[in-house]
Amino acid sequence: MPIVTFLPSGRKIEVEKGVTLLQAALDHGVEIEHSCGGNLACTTCHVIVRKGGWWLPGPAPDEEDLLDAVVGVQSNSRLACQLRVTRNITVEIPS
Numbered sequence: 186m187p188i189v190t191f192l193p194s195g196r197k198i199e200v201e202k203g204v205t206l207l208q209a210a211l212d213h214g215v216e217i218e219h220s221c222g223g224n225l226a227c228t229t230c231h232v233i234v235r236k237g238g239w240w241l242p243g244p245a246p247d248e249e250d251l252l253d254a255v256v257g258v259q260s261n262s263r264l265a266c267q268l269r270v271t272r273n274i275t276v277e278i279p280s
């Protein structure tokens with residue numbers, strides 16, 4: 186099963202392959218804001234993929250549109266509710 190490492194805490198969790206990063210985090214008590222409940226209607230679940238991102242499918246156009254509204258967006262930014270974990274990744278939860 187893939188392992189997700191969260192920064193800055195360094196916490197690692199093992200997750201079911203294909204689950205969204207948001208769901209995996211919530212299932213393991215890792216706090217990621219999610220004002221819209223994971224319905225692709227906010228940007229509060231913004232994360233930055235620091236390692237392993239090259240293995241992941243890129244964001245869909247709807248996710249890209251929302252990411253454009255994120256302050257501090259980076260080329261490896263994603264919305265945790267849309268990112269499905271299929272490999273080991275390291276993600277930063279911006280403060």
Ligand code: FES
Pocket residue numbers: 218219220221222223224225226227228229230264265266267
């Ligand atoms: S929780 Fe709102 S877009 Fe991800």
